[in-house]
Every structure is written in C-alpha cells, then in structure tokens.
Amino acid sequence: MIHPPDTRLVMAVPAVVVAVAALAVLVWLGAHAVRYLVADRKLRPVLRVAWRIKYTWRRTARRVGLAQTERIHSPWWSNRPPGTVVTRELIPAVTVAAEWWGVRVDASTVGRLGVEEFTQAAGHLADVWRVPLVRVAQVRPGLVRIRALLHDPLTQPATWTEPTDAESDPAVWVAGVDADEQPVTIRSAGVSGVVVAGLAGYGKTSFLNARYCQLAPSPAVQFVLIDGKGGPDYDDLFTRAWLSAKDDPEQVRDHLARVRELMVARQHAIRSVLGVKNVWHVGPSASWPLVAVVIDEAHTFLNETKGTDAQSKRLDALARETARLVEELIRKGRNVGIQVVLATQKATGDAIPTKIRDNCQVAISFAQRTSEAATAVLGSDITNAPDEHPRRLQDPAYVGVASMVAHGRPGFTLVRTPYVPDATADAIATATAHLVRDPLHLLTTGRVVADAAPR
Ligand SMILES: Nc1ncnc2c1ncn2[C@@H]1O[C@H](COP(=O)(O)OP(=O)(O)O)[C@@H](O)[C@H]1O
Ligand SMILES: [Mg+2]
Known part of the structure; x- marks a missing residue:
C-alpha cells in the first residue's frame, strides 16, 4: 500500500529552514548592533x-x-x-x-x-x-x-624612547614606525653612504638627532659632526663628537682629510688587527668603532659658485676638495667602518654631486616639492609608488614622516620618525661624553697590541 506523503512534514521543512535563517540574521544583526553600541563614539563612523x-x-x-x-x-x-x-x-x-x-x-x-x-x-x-x-x-x-x-596614523607624532642595548647596535638603524606602528629599520651594516633629503623644516636634523641619541651610548661609535647651517642645532651634541665643525669650509675640509687619513690607516691595518677584510663581519667595537660622519646641510660645502673673484675661486677649490674627500670616504670607507650621512634640502645634481649621491646605499626623503627632487634622492622607482611619494608629505601634519626603502620590505615605506626633545639629546650627549676617543689613536694602540700578540 502506498502512503500519501505527509504534507505536514513537507511543509515543516521549509518553515524550519526559514526560521533558522531568520534566527541567524537576527543574531548577526544583534552582534553588529551590540558592537556598534558599545563602540567608542570615534569608532562608530x-x-x-x-x-x-x-x-x-x-x-x-x-x-x-x-x-x-x-x-x-x-x-x-x-x-x-x-x-x-x-x-x-x-x-x-x-x-x-x-x-x-x-x-x-x-x-x-x-x-x-x-x-x-x-x-x-x-x-x-x-x-x-x-x-x-x-x-x-x-x-x-x-x-x-x-x-x-x-x-592618517602617520600624522600621530611618535615619542622618543631610550634606546635598548639592541638599538644601540651600530649595525641596526631604527628609523621609526610604519602606519601599523611596527618598527622600521634601515640597513646600516656595510653602509658607507646615506642621503637624507627633504624640504626645510620637515625633520631632517631631528632624524639625525634621533640616530645620534641611539648610537651615543655605544662605545663602538665615534662621531664627526658637521653642521652646514652653522646655527645652534648641534651645540649640545658636539661634546660627544671626535671632530666637530660648523659652517667653516676650511675646518670641514681638514676634518674630512683627517677621516680620510683614518680610512687609509684602517685599510692598511684591518687584516692584522681584526683578522678580516670587512669590519662588518665582526661588527664595530670600542677599539675599532664605527665612525659616523654626519654632514647636515651638506650642499653648503659641496657647491661651487663658479665666481671669478679671488674669494670665490678659493671657496670653489675648497668645495671641490671637500667633494672629492666625501666621495672617496663613501666609495672606500664601507669595509673599514666609516659611514657618511649627508642631509640636504635637495639631492639634485646642483646640490650634491651625483657621483656622491649615487654611491650612497641608503636614501631617505622627507617632503619634497617636485618629482625631480624626489627621483634624485630615491631613484626613478618612486614614480611607481604614488602613495609613498614625498610630494604627498607636503603638509605640516607630515613633519617627521619620511619615505625610504626599509630593511626586509619590498618597495618604499612611509615612516613616522620619533622626535627627540633638545633637552633629552643634550642629556644623552653629556652622559656619554666620556666615550669620545680618537679612532686614529685607537688604531695605533690596537696595532701595538696586535703586533705584540703571539702569532
Ligand atoms: N619626528 C618629528 N616629529 C614631530 N615633530 C618634528 C619631528 N621632526 C621635526 N619636528 C619639528 O619640526 C621642526 C623642524 O625640524 P628639523 O629637523 O629642524 O627640520 P630640517 O632639518 O629638515 O629643516 C622641529 O623643530 C620640530 O618642531
Ligand atoms: Mg636641519
């Protein structure tokens, strides 16, 4: 005997499905409504x-x-x-x-x-x-x-924190944080040239200041500080510097010549003192420190005026000599632990000789007005990265934000750099001033020790 289908059952199945679906929708709506109601007023939009x-x-x-x-x-x-x-x-x-x-x-x-x-x-x-x-x-x-x-999270200023021991390692350069507040580092090991460019007032000097404060507590770093602006920006920092100068081109040339002397001496000594051909294989140390040569407003010393009077000719000769020294330090200083950091408003060929700029392994750009200026410092790839383009940073909210190629990240990264108050930098300089040594002197004493050591 064939039973007719149970019509009540047939009708009940869709009804159950509809009820379950309706319940799910209600639960879903309820969850969203609760989330919305408990959310902060700022989070609701x-x-x-x-x-x-x-x-x-x-x-x-x-x-x-x-x-x-x-x-x-x-x-x-x-x-x-x-x-x-x-x-x-x-x-x-x-x-x-x-x-x-x-x-x-x-x-x-x-x-x-x-x-x-x-x-x-x-x-x-x-x-x-x-x-x-x-x-x-x-x-x-x-x-x-x-x-x-x-x-934009990058418009939120970042506060400076005391460097940890790892951050004082000269091989690491903690630049700041990205838009997700993740730390961003740039290459420092094996780097002999860094260009920092950007319009005036957008944070170049503060950025160098932060790097200085990171490294100053390390006995494995000595500084050469040169301030082309000639103002008071570096006054407090000079106490922790091996050599320092303001906008006196002759003194700057002399300092750089001394660093070159160090470079040549190190080239001769590196095998016998360190047992390697590249200091970064063992890392800088108190007896073979990284020599960080910071030249702020570098164009001041590298520009030729091409004037015809005696004074212009003298200055032009100095500029050529300084440019040659800087170029040589960047080209040959890598393996002996010399790192030149140049800050300039524009990195175009008229401000920084391209020979110098193009040998720098690391480039960082704060806000720029033109594509040409951005390309000069970051290379032509930046034109394919409109989001990270320095032209977009021309807004007071982006003071302290720079575009750069970060360590281990593809393409360019926008980085919020921390601001170090002057008083903090001053305190660090004073507290670490006892670490200043003459690296040339260290080299001769280090060599004596190495020569005396049994082979
Ligand atoms: N990382 C930063 N965060 C917040 N404000 C900053 C930062 N860097 C710089 N500033 C502000 O901008 C001003 C100019 O910075 P500065 O480093 O002197 O610029 P530049 O050397 O490029 O001319 C500083 O005095 C400071 O008030
Ligand atoms: Mg400056």
Missing part, C-alpha cells in the same frame, strides 16, 4: 565604513576593475557537454578590520591583480567608500594591505 566595505566588496571590486575572468573547462560533474569552455570570475578575497584610524582591508592577490592594480584603483576605492584617502602597500608576497584612512 569607522565601523559603518568597515561594514560598507565588507558587504559591498564583490560589487565594488568589479566596478573599480579589481576582478578578472578566466576561461576554464566545465568540471566533470557539470551537465554541460564535456569540453565546454566556461568563464569564471576571480575576485580577491578580503578580510576587513576596523582600527582607530580607519579600515584595514587585507586582500589576497589573484591572477594579474596585485599591488600595482590596487594602487591604480586607490582613488576609485576612496570615492566608492567615501573616505579621504586610500593607501595601498604590499605586506608580503600574496598579500596587499589597503588602508581606508579616516585619520
């Missing part, structure tokens, strides 16, 4: 944007060109005739998180959709999401981070 981004992502991606289609054979279980070609849409998968500054969207790259395509779409994304700025960065291969900024 961020949450609204985050939800808009998350729930409209597929549509947005298609509209701004972040979708790709591919042609594939239909799978074996499909009821299409075997071998039929169908198209499939690829949209980068995203995870969305609300932060105090805005929304962080981590997107997995897919097909031809990588950091470049996201960067190109950034303007459109900002329009669709109705946020002032969208910034794109590659976090690691396969992952692109998009920041929809309601407030």
